[in-house]
Amino acid sequence: METDKKLFKSPEESRVSITELMQPSHSNFGGKVHGGYILSLMDQIAFACASKHSQRYCVTASVNRVDFLNPVEVGDLLTLKASINYTGKTSMVVGVRVESENVITGKKTHCNSSYLTMVAKAENGGNSPIPGLLITTKNEMRRFARSKERKQSAFDRDSKYDNNNFRPQDYLQFLEGENLKLDLL
Template sequence: MTKSTIYKHVEESRITISELMLPSHSNFSGKIHGGYILSLMDQIAFACASKHSGVYCVTASVNTVDFRNPIDVGELVTMKASINYVGNTSMVVGIRVDSENIQTGETKHCNSSYFTMVAKDENGKTVPVPGLIIDSDEEIRRFIRSIKRQEMAHERKSEFGEGKFDAKKYIDQLENYNVKVM
């Protein structure tokens, strides 16, 4: 991996947004639609990555979006994003989503996710991004966790990639699942 000559602190590109959840954002069960939250998460990931890189960024992948708690109409949603990892042209943006009942003050963690963003120039070509200055145990943990997540994804792709997968090796594992193999 080529090292950048420019480095930025995590704090320099950290973004926080808050938005009141309206009835127009709700689904048929009266909770805030997950797709709406994902759209907001994509926006904050773009803002954070673009602030770090200084250029336009696109979403390359989204890793682990587990909706832990529903969000109700009238709650204030706050999203916090920071750069967790940088490669040559890509960045992993960690996002935490919390909601607050503004009448009671009760807050809940709704989800956390990781967006991989890629820096692009005006012609759509990838461009190098600044390196990252990490200066706390938490920032080190996030950086290493991103590396491990990438390694695990590579292993999954190697093991389960099209043309490489051997179903016979795994057929016995399906016995305890709600599936019928014909």
């Protein structure tokens, strides 16, 4: 029932983590854990975190930059941690951190971090309002502000390169020296 949902929730209330043993079936042709498998786990944990915050089924709207910093070995424990960094009216930015751990040495390695935008869905299929974020620490405020700026930058970039606004002559000098041959019709 809608009335028992909170207006604001702290990131701690929806923070989740999972740890999974990386097996040979998760490997790519190079013998390392396949990046696509890690992305799938990231999407799953972002879903869990966002659904826990919103108390709704959530879908992935976008994934912001995934840099694979270090390879993950078969036999490592992979730990993913997720928390809500930003809330809009119906969407949330979920920060996901991925670390591998060598079970023999105990050495932990940061593999990647990413930010997934998740949207809460209503039973009728439309978007559903979500609780806001209760920020109580400087770090939580930093994460919220960074996510808001990242969202604004993406909007500005998308608007700048929109097909209706793009003028090739404005980019001739910008593209000089690049590995391309312009042969525009």
